[in-house]
Amino acid sequence: MDGWTDGWRRDDGWTDRQTDIVSFLWTSAIDLWEHFFCIGVNSSKNMDRPTEIPDKVLQSLAGKLTDEWLDLARYLNIPEGKLYDTKTDNMGHVREAKYNMLLWWKRKNGKQATNNILAQALLKANRVDLKEELLNDPPTPATTPTSTPTPTPASALVENGYGQFLLKLESLLTRQHSYILATAFGYAKDMVLCIRNSDTPSRLLIQEMNERGDVSPTDISKLITALGHDNVAVKIKEIFELYGKFYEQFLLTLESVLTNREAVSLAKYFGYPCEKIDSIRKSDKPSWLLVQMMGERDDISPTDSSKLIRALKHDSVRLGDVAFKVNEAFTLLQKKSQFVKELRMKYKNLCWGILPVPFLRDKYNIDELFVESGIQFLEDKKQGDGEGKEKWKAIKDHKMIFTDPRINSKRRIIDGEPGYGKSTLALQITHDWCQEIPPMKALEILILLRLRQFRKVSNIFAAIKTFLLPRDSKLTTTDIKSILDSSSTAVLLDGYDEYPGRGKNETDIEYIIRGDMFQNHDVVLMTRTSCLPQDLSYDTKRIRLTGFDDTVRSTYIRQVVTRDNMEKAEEINQLLTRNPAAADLCKVPMFCVMISHMAQRQTFEDLETVTKLFKSVIACFHSHELRRAEINIRQSKGKQDHSKLDKTAFEALKRDSQKITLDETEFREKIGDDLYNEYVGIGILREEEVFDDDDFDYKTETRFFHKLFAEWYAAHYLANKVAQLKVESGSMHNKQEKAPGTSQWQFENNERVNLLSSLDPQDVHYTYRFACGLNRDAALDIIKHLGTNGTYHEYTLLCILEWMTKWNGRLETIEDTVSELCSRGLDIGDTNSILLQKCTVDLIKFASSRKIPMYMVRHFNCLDVGCSGNLRVKPSDMSLPVMDTLRWLEIYEYGRVMTEKETESMLQYSAMCVCLEKVQFSVCLLPRYIKVTY
Template identity: 35%
Template sequence: MECLTVQDKKSIFINSLKRRYKLQYDAIQPIPYIKDRLYCVDKVFVEGGTEIYVVEGATKEKEGPWVRVDSYKDIFTDPRMKAKRRIIEAEAGYGKSTVTLQLAYDWCNGVKDSPFKDVEILILLRLRQLNSKISIYHAIKMFLAPSDPRIKSSDIKDIIESCSSVKVLLDGYDEFPDRDGATGSDVGRIITSNLLGNIDVTLTTRYLPKDYDKANTKRVRLVGFDAKARDQYIRKAVTGEDDESVAKIKRALQANPILDDLCQVPLIFVMFSHMTHEKTHFQKFKSVTEFFSYMIQCFHSHLSNKSMDKSAKAYNIEYAVKYKELSKVAFEGLCGENQQLSWRKDGLCTRLGQGFCQHYIAVGILVEEEVSAVTNEQTSATDIQTRTDVRFYHQLFCEWFASFRLAEVVAATRGASELKNVLDKVDPFNLQYLYRFTCGISSAVGKRIIEYLKSREDGGKFAILCILEQTGEVDGIKDTVRDLCSNRVEIWNRYSKLLQRSTIQLLEIASRFDIPISCVVLDSCSPRVDESGLNLILKSGLSLSILSSLQELWIGDRKRRLTNEEFAAILSYSSQCTSLKELRFYKYILPDTIPVGSIPSSLKSRNVKVLDNQDLNGSRRLNLQTGLWQPCDEKGNLPGEEGLDERSNVRHLLYSARRK
């Protein structure tokens, strides 16, 4: 038998890894129902928003800032990210897995400016394929080097220990079967640095693990596609430099303002842009439910059209319209105590029927995947086995089918108390589209759900979006939005992401339909302006686009010091809110003088009041012609204007003395 050195085995192992990764990064499928159109990740990958969490200056009472970086490469090269452990957080569909495949492409192809160029070995594992009983070395053998008998699990451990540089990517902790479990899995030990402690490990997940090495872990988050990233993706992956086709896709999105929030999710925008490009006419959608219903129809229509080929399998129309049992499976998976997003194929086929299951796999709504079948941690390397599991292409598809079951469950409840018992177990803050879809498909059920949401703390604004799903017409919620916007609308950093997102979407609906927005308060959100200058990015990562009907904007964050550049960017954003009369800063420490050149001319021509409110210590107003601050009263009036009194001047002088 051939005697191989560790170096020989390393070379064999590296070649095996590169073959495996090539199969993965060459199989990007933008439209899941078009299975014969695959792309290399490098041909479709576009930089979305990437932010790093800066620990310096953070305290128990105050978080450190999230800072935008230029590229996914900065996750590994930025000096502030120097660590052996990183966590990349993002919601479903925001491109976590795509980033790992781009890094795998970089490593396999020796991309010059990649942080992985000189790495000896890259280990990329999809955690949903593992279980708690399998060792990390068995997992690597099983999924990355399964067909080469010359490499054993024990060899992999020796190879890794012999390398000068190893990077590990663990993709999808939120889908790991034993996430946050107490079984002492190898994955858990790696996250807490009790295993592979000297090796660079990056974890991707929708949420932070309950237990991780906080002292030595850096955090990253992906915040989705802004306008620049959308344009870049269309040109790179869909149309090329065909300006007319680019404009067509952008018009389709602009014609569907209700989809703006949904299309910040890269996965959904990718499907939307490809589908728009494929169609000679793309219809206008009035709700997210209507859009998703149309998309599901496209999946089935494509398979139906293919079945007309003489050699193709016959298409069963019943499968497209009779999916009651699949809806139950989806609902049970989402709403169980431990969320389940994948199922054993043999068990699922038994429950749904073999023909039905294969139909939905062929359509692209369900996806097959090889996973670990190890049930005993003593299993030897020679006995390693896998099985086939099935999952939804994306969690949104799971929420779509689950909504039909939720509609049945709600319809069967009697009275508000019984309804509350059911819905209290279905968290709208984690499953917002499940609620929106349910309200969209059943008017009667939607009415009861909306009443429930209104009774929940912070549920009122989300309820308005559910009303929009129910009516399909903005006219149906205009009066409610007008009433909301006639008062001060506040967005605090402590608000849940769902509440922030719901509030933002309602403000943007008001702006689109020229409903006056009296005042928006952004408290402790540390907003900054994105590269396009068209969006304020909040601390949560959510963005607020230009609001043309906004009259007053208040921004505050205690003791946060704004640079001249940050201040100028906010002035620039504000100048594009064409109805704005007042921009008020509070709790900030602002620059003492503002370069006149950084003050937009439109603010000057409209004489917008730019105010610095320092609680009880006095107020001052920016002279837009000189860039200097001047004392003013609480209403922002300057000397000679109505309302300034002697006390305001005294208060300002005392305040100025204290600052000096």
């Protein structure tokens, strides 16, 4: 393909001829100096001048600096405000930010910006290698001509070197070249637009450069620097690779539709020499050779196929059907290029300016914010342990989702609990595609859709146009379908748990999930674990996010929170170590983000429950807003009374009518303008513009910053309402007849049961946990309600944990619920939090002491044998009590080879459980025999 790219030229972007332009400029500069001017250099004078660091040295340095560039900026005394502005102005282009930072330092300090000062700063930033490189290769002293040439009349210049140079430069620069150069020179916005819209943009640019002295008969260094400027280089690379990738496909298509005879006919039409035509006729690949020649002779280019179309339609060729195919392919090429360009602009906005904690107002690029957390995939039975059992296996990083052959499929589901980083992962994958980082580099198109936005749009192609393309995009839904059909495409569907059409079979999203649409595209669906689709394609692969471990947590704190300030990072980690409850909550990425950022500004010694944590987070939202701007008394009062917001959140989360995104006007009517404005201002409520199919217009919708915030306010309503109904019911007697299968508590508290049943605990279990931490009386009813349903075993334990920790609750108060849980079985696993393991062990101790029968206890990868031979639960390291009333003990240890001592200790423990009827070891290898001591 190299032969075809030599003559590329286009009106809307840079080409690979950038090298030719720079080479021409250098050659022209040398000729001008040699032929027209006397260049005298006073060597002794130059040696006396202070050395100035050339921009090229700074540019090279920017390319070699890594994360320590922020420290370097501080050692160079660059203000934090300027550093922030530099990062913001160069969002998505880290190298450009580094270069502009160094350039600003050089211009600000003038003669004081010496290589020695820069070298000392590099030493402090722990880049000794760059310091030595700078000092070993110091910048060359600047030289100045000793005499000024006599100006040459313009008419003479045109006939001589400099005029010829300008004419050649004008012919090389396209409209896009001129526009990018004008931007790089920092011209006023009006002038940049004038150049872009001019009939002769390159001529106008050259005229402006002459007037401003950016190019002159004695100096073209500024122009050469601009052509090598990182910002220009990035644009060159983006446009070149974008066109190059799709143009190559077009040329392959053209080659495939041309026969040998047609190739010869076209060569004759274009007037190629006889020897060229003969070579085409005799070639094994005549169409290939013809296409190569057309590229070399500029008979076809990435922006112009008109010559070829005219040739195909000419009477001497008469290939109208081929002309139609070629024109169609070329049009598709242009539309695909435009589509990718518009997608990348949209994704650039999504991936930059992220607020991990809105009240801090600190914005991050997704690449700065993202850290690899735990990821596992569900191994197929046929790939598993030979016993036909599925099991979860860890993978190294998010890139393996697309490269690991064990999860290779056109359909993947990534699930996780609330706050586990599903949307963050989606943005990182999107960023990888935009930056062409493997393996996403291999994809031509990546589509990222947030399913919560599908309330008023049902067609998938209309959704892509509405949510991802600019309003004035000329691409139609038909164009989008054609582009996707002809491209290697991946589709990320984020937030199935918030999808308004969830469970409705006749929607495009459901068709895609089932494999009835986009069968040749890679589709990744992201959802909460409790909201997995029921009707899946047969080859769907399951992937889950498991949160932060201690290592990942430390990495996040160092990389994002303290910006590589090791001393501050260690201080925060020590605070977490002293508070195991907070450290346990940090296993949930969203909680880790909140706690670690809060730790820089306040203590969190008492954050031992999710309720206390979230209460502190909400307080931070309000306190930061009060410091940031003056809030009137009426708004402050609204902050204290959010009962209308509580009810709105509760109604939005109901299982039969879940609707967590509302029209702005509807939201305002429900909670009032004052409260609405306050909560939008502090970031708890978010506004976003969406397209309404019914009205065929854009409108503003409002949602909570995260679904967990909706659950927080819904919990206030639930807790208060349950407590209120409990008081109102008093000693009233229910005269209705008790229905079969209804517990006595459910029968006597029918109204509260209906209220508690209106939410789905599997979908919004944090609502119940928050409510248990907000109201003691409501907590007892919630625990009893969840305990009567065998499906909600884990959520019941979490609510018991919240109640016991917050209110010092005693298990004797809920003995009936404990009996209900024990009758169905208890699970302890290595994925449980330390607090949940502690709660489960306490419950087992209580059941044994009260002689409550326990049907089954299952241990998943969590049993260890202590020094004294007793069994301990990992990672909490709690001793496992003897279970006198247990009937069935199951021990799952995936892939573990049990030693003789371990097996003996476990069997000895089993012998002490006097009511035990069955011990079962699963997915582990036992020793061939053990010694029995009588």
